[in-house]
Amino acid sequence: MSETGIGASVKRLEDYRFLTGRGTYTDDINQPGQTHAYILRSPHAHATINSIDTSAAAAAPGVVAIFTGADMEVGSLPCGWQIHNKDGSPMAEPGHPPLAQGKVRHVGDQVAVVIAETLAQARSAAELIEVDYSELPAVVDMNKALAGGTLVHDDVADNLCYDWELGDEGEVDKAIAGAHHVTEIDIVNNRLIPNAMEPRAAIGSFDRATGEYTLYTTSQNPHVIRLLMGAFVLQIPEHKLRIVAPDVGGGFGSKIYHYAEEAIVTWAAPKVGRPIKWTADRSESFITDAHGRDHITNVKLALDESGKFLALKVNTKANMGAYLSTFATCVPTYLYATLLAGVYTTPVIYAGVKAIFTNTTPVDAYRGAGRPEASYLIERVVDRAAREMGIPQDEIRRKNFIPRDAFPYQTPVALEYDSGDYEATLNSAMKNADVDGFAARKAASEAKGKLRGLGYSTYVEACGIAPSAVVGSLGARAGLFESANVRVNPTGSVTIFTGSHSHGQGHETTFAQLVSETLGLPLDQVEISHGDTNKVAFGMGTYGSRSLAVGGEAMMKAMNKIIDKSKKIAAHVLEAAEADIEFKDGKFTVAGTDKEMTFGEVALTAYVPHNFPHDTLEPGLEEQAFYDPMNFTYPGGCHIVEVEVDPDTGVVKVDRVTASDDVGRVINPMIVAGQTHGGLAQGIGQALLEGCIYDDNGQLLTGSYMDYTMPRADDLPNFSTSNEVTLCAHNSLGVKGVGETGAIGSPPAVINAIVDALSGLGVTDISMPATPQKVWQAIQGAKAAAE
Amino acid sequence: MSQIHVTTKINGDTTEYLCDPEETLLDVLRDRLALTGAKEGCGTGDCGACSVTVDGRLVCSCLTLGAEADGCEIDTIEGMADGEKLHPLQQKFLEHAALQCGICTPGILVAAKSLLEKNPSPTEEEARYWLAGNLCRCTGYDKIIRAVMDAAEEMRRAS
Numbered sequence: 001m002s003e004t005g006i007g008a009s010v011k012r013l014e015d016y017r018f019l020t021g022r023g024t025y026t027d028d029i030n031q032p033g034q035t036h037a038y039i040l041r042s043p044h045a046h047a048t049i050n051s052i053d054t055s056a057a058a059a060a061p062g063v064v065a066i067f068t069g070a071d072m073e074v075g076s077l078p079c080g081w082q083i084h085n086k087d088g089s090p091m092a093e094p095g096h097p098p099l100a101q102g103k104v105r106h107v108g109d110q111v112a113v114v115i116a117e118t119l120a121q122a123r124s125a126a127e128l129i130e131v132d133y134s135e136l137p138a139v140v141d142m143n144k145a146l147a148g149g150t151l152v153h154d155d156v157a158d159n160l161c162y163d164w165e166l167g168d169e170g171e172v173d174k175a176i177a178g179a180h181h182v183t184e185i186d187i188v189n190n191r192l193i194p195n196a197m198e199p200r201a202a203i204g205s206f207d208r209a210t211g212e213y214t215l216y217t218t219s220q221n222p223h224v225i226r227l228l229m230g231a232f233v234l235q236i237p238e239h240k241l242r243i244v245a246p247d248v249g250g251g252f253g254s255k256i257y258h259y260a261e262e263a264i265v266t267w268a269a270p271k272v273g274r275p276i277k278w279t280a281d282r283s284e285s286f287i288t289d290a291h292g293r294d295h296i297t298n299v300k301l302a303l304d305e306s307g308k309f310l311a312l313k314v315n316t317k318a319n320m321g322a323y324l325s326t327f328a329t330c331v332p333t334y335l336y337a338t339l340l341a342g343v344y345t346t347p348v349i350y351a352g353v354k355a356i357f358t359n360t361t362p363v364d365a366y367r368g369a370g371r372p373e374a375s376y377l378i379e380r381v382v383d384r385a386a387r388e389m390g391i392p393q394d395e396i397r398r399k400n401f402i403p404r405d406a407f408p409y410q411t412p413v414a415l416e417y418d419s420g421d422y423e424a425t426l427n428s429a430m431k432n433a434d435v436d437g438f439a440a441r442k443a444a445s446e447a448k449g450k451l452r453g454l455g456y457s458t459y460v461e462a463c464g465i466a467p468s469a470v471v472g473s474l475g476a477r478a479g480l481f482e483s484a485n486v487r488v489n490p491t492g493s494v495t496i497f498t499g500s501h502s503h504g505q506g507h508e509t510t511f512a513q514l515v516s517e518t519l520g521l522p523l524d525q526v527e528i529s530h531g532d533t534n535k536v537a538f539g540m541g542t543y544g545s546r547s548l549a550v551g552g553e554a555m556m557k558a559m560n561k562i563i564d565k566s567k568k569i570a571a572h573v574l575e576a577a578e579a580d581i582e583f584k585d586g587k588f589t590v591a592g593t594d595k596e597m598t599f600g601e602v603a604l605t606a607y608v609p610h611n612f613p614h615d616t617l618e619p620g621l622e623e624q625a626f627y628d629p630m631n632f633t634y635p636g637g638c639h640i641v642e643v644e645v646d647p648d649t650g651v652v653k654v655d656r657v658t659a660s661d662d663v664g665r666v667i668n669p670m671i672v673a674g675q676t677h678g679g680l681a682q683g684i685g686q687a688l689l690e691g692c693i694y695d696d697n698g699q700l701l702t703g704s705y706m707d708y709t710m711p712r713a714d715d716l717p718n719f720s721t722s723n724e725v726t727l728c729a730h731n732s733l734g735v736k737g738v739g740e741t742g743a744i745g746s747p748p749a750v751i752n753a754i755v756d757a758l759s760g761l762g763v764t765d766i767s768m769p770a771t772p773q774k775v776w777q778a779i780q781g782a783k784a785a786a787e
Numbered sequence: 788m789s790q791i792h793v794t795t796k797i798n799g800d801t802t803e804y805l806c807d808p809e810e811t812l813l814d815v816l817r818d819r820l821a822l823t824g825a826k827e828g829c830g831t832g833d834c835g836a837c838s839v840t841v842d843g844r845l846v847c848s849c850l851t852l853g854a855e856a857d858g859c860e861i862d863t864i865e866g867m868a869d870g871e872k873l874h875p876l877q878q879k880f881l882e883h884a885a886l887q888c889g890i891c892t893p894g895i896l897v898a899a900k901s902l903l904e905k906n907p908s909p910t911e912e913e914a915r916y917w918l919a920g921n922l923c924r925c926t927g928y929d930k931i932i933r934a935v936m937d938a939a940e941e942m943r944r945a946s
């Protein structure tokens with residue numbers, strides 16, 4: 001292994017600028033003549049707008065322009081995935097105007113934009129806008145929404161976006177009816193707010209001389225924004241629309257989507273003739289960044305007398321919020337129900353999913369997206385079944401694992417897993433977690449009056465999103481390939497233009513390692529360029545743990561084309577047959593001779609082609625490749641969490657977190673560990689701390705860091721992480737992806753650990769987030785029931 | 788509204804600026820002085836992304852007025868390295884990859900430096916409590932804590 005190639009813990013090349021305060025995030029950018037936008041938002045969850053009077057505001061100091069929905073007649077913010085109902089009809093797809101058209105549907109809905117010389121002036125002026133609202137009753141609860149009455153969209157009956165299913169319900173019901181044992185649980189997967197630490201921001205500008213629009217934005221996928229905003233919302237042709245996503249401060253899914261503010265500042269820029277900057281304050285982030293999760297599910301698991309799973313049935317209600325965010329519709333369907341086999345051989349599975357509109361912020365993919373919801377319910381119901389049947393937690397899992405020699409494995413829910421070894425990750429997690437020593441630690445806790453519990457989760461996910469043909473047949477309105485362009489500069493350095501986007505993942509390092517390994521170059525000869533549609537030809541961006549498995553493969557493909565072309569050049573210069581040229585360690589040699597050319601000499605020759613044969617060899621050394629994966633990738637593993645509960649206060653202390661994950665080949669172990677840590681923290685946050693609460697009127701009660709509990713340094717322990725490797729069978733690098741594993745695997749391990757700690761008292765369930773209050777109440781309830 | 792004339796020392800350099808009475812120190816640093824290392828993560832004192840020190844005291848610059856800085860010495864992330872040479876904390880953050888998106892990093896480094904100035908030998912628990920005012924959504928804090936402990940040890944050895 002080279003010190004800079006695959007498998008090396010190379011220090012992150014991007015870090016110097018971040019460590020010295022020199023990162024350039026969207027809000028760090030100021031343009032000459034820039035104005036500032038403030039968005040006036042609805043204080044009501046549901047209301048009709050009778051009139052808007054902007055006259056006083058327009059006369060306020062510093063105001064440049066004010067626009068409302070009446071001014072902004074543009075296309076609707078589009079949804080990228082069409083789901084079909086059980087009966088084959090398409091889902092309900094109501095419009096989503098960037099500025100409200102006569103009605104507001106959630107607190108924070110955009111009503112008007114004030115553009116002024118300073119943000120303070122824009123904000124003050126917005127207070128002078130008089131909006132005459134007629135408040136309507138709000139519908140927040142999914143069950144109430146389904147009962148009809150109050151409609152979020154007048155033309156969507158019973159607020160039902162779609163009623164979708166996967167699997168044969170009759171067959172599953174039959175298996176359940178004949179089973180030895182059935183475990184049933186009602187599960188809530190709590191609504192979360194992603195809370196990337198960088199609030200969203202956007203700067204729109206228009207160059208009258210060239211007719212080009214430019215948008216700087218906090219996006220995970222600038223080309224997708226260009227496509228959606230250009231083609232669907234504003235009708236600006238791609239060659240006149242440049243999107244730049246510079247350094248981006250975390251995304252976790254929330255910065256995938258095309259948001260209204262991007263369209264507003266771009267649309268308004270030519271109207272005011274100056275650049276317009278908008279930056280969310282944190283309160284706006286809470287009410288306008290797409291939220292995550294929010295499912296309620298009934299699950300039934302049928303088992304035979306030995307504990308073998310016979311059937312799984314789930315019925316899920318998924319909250320869409322007030323409008324369809326860009327990828328909202330695929331989350332509770334194709335990213336969720338298709339994962340319900342988990343790591344087990346359950347032969348028949350049925351999922352029924354109803355997606356429901358409510359007067360709340362739109363919900364979309366958040367780290368894991370659909371897969372955490374699936375793994376949570378599977379691992380909770382398995383844990384419960386094991387308790388009910390008196391089978392040890394590791395044993396029930398081993399008994400039902402897809403065996404390591406069964407791959408490729410076709411699940412009953414459409415996916416074909418290509419590789420995995422769930423026994424291996426379970427074994428290594430049990431060893432690293434010192435499960436053998438648990439009994440002694442439990443006794444020690446009990447001696448202090450504390451309760452200790454151990455929880456397991458064995459999970460799989462589908463990422464490396466995604467084969468275009470497959471997703472296309474399922475309703476995706478996009479291809480999910482990736483592009484890469486490899487430019488070899490005349491002096492032999494290399495610039496890679498990738499359609500992936502780094503917002504914390506460390507691409508500038510990991511991708512450079514691929515180049516170093518493949519082309520034999522030192523890292524300082526490699527530049528990774530991303531995030532600018534004027535530089536990168538095309539890209540689908542970063543989400544669903546796809547950057548390495550899809551973007552990295554595109555790069556490999558383009559680099560192989562570079563090697564092929566270089567061999568032609570070397571063959572010409574060295575007067576040898578192309579087939580005799582070998583490439584190794586950055587040198588092209590003629591097999592069996594000492595004739596050689598370095599990579600740099602080939603590059604220079606490519607740009608100084610004094611005697612190239614015109615008809616067979618083109619000058620230059622630059623290649624483009626698009627890569628479309630053949631399948632999803634399937635990272636999986638085992639997380640074991642140990643908690644100590646104080647029965648007097650209900651406080652849960654997370655004492656040990658052990659993750660053993662199979663993410664395929666690891667390019668940079670240090671970066672992989674960091675990605676795992678971050679996912680674990682978000683998963684533990686969901687299990688213990690985070691939860692989004694609306695009151696009956698649709699007001700967000702958890703709209704600040706005082707009310708929405710984020711994991712902080714003193715809430716978490718250090719983590720034990722390790723990797724077991726089975727290679728992805730269908731990509732050249734053998735990589736699977738690591739961005740989401742932590743958030744997918746850990747929540748059920750935490751809850752199972754708490755249930756384990758409290759099981760002696762008779763507690764069988766606790767919902768997320770397991771706050772001290774909830775845990776304390778569960779303990780009191782169990783004690784009262786026992787008396 | 789008349790502006791206020793302020794004279795300060797920022798990262799050792801005497802600096803003068805005019806600011807509005809209600810303008811935060813964070814906005815002054817970012818928008819008037821182009822020191823964009825400190826970030827606004829919340830504007831309410833809950834995330835620590837805007838951390839700087841004023842006369843050696845760790846503060847949230849989003850909760851401090853620009854006008855209050857008159858006659859004070861302010862240190863920001865931009866002054867932490869000695870020219871090209873990284874501060875031991877910055878160096879350890881690099882070695883442990885204790886950052887991902889980097890948006891919280893300036894605030895965390897400023898806060899960690901202030902911890903080690905007050906307590907050169909913190910326990911891990913003390914480090915976790917001190918840094919509990921700084922939110923990081925990316926790292927899970929594990930590597931941050933390891934890097935701070937490692938830097939503390941190195942700084943003790945060097946002194």
Ligand code: FES
Nearest residue numbers: 829830832835849
């Ligand atoms: S921005 Fe100052 S504490 Fe968050």
Ligand code: FES
Nearest residue numbers: 887888923924925
């Ligand atoms: S590194 Fe992204 S928030 Fe800390």
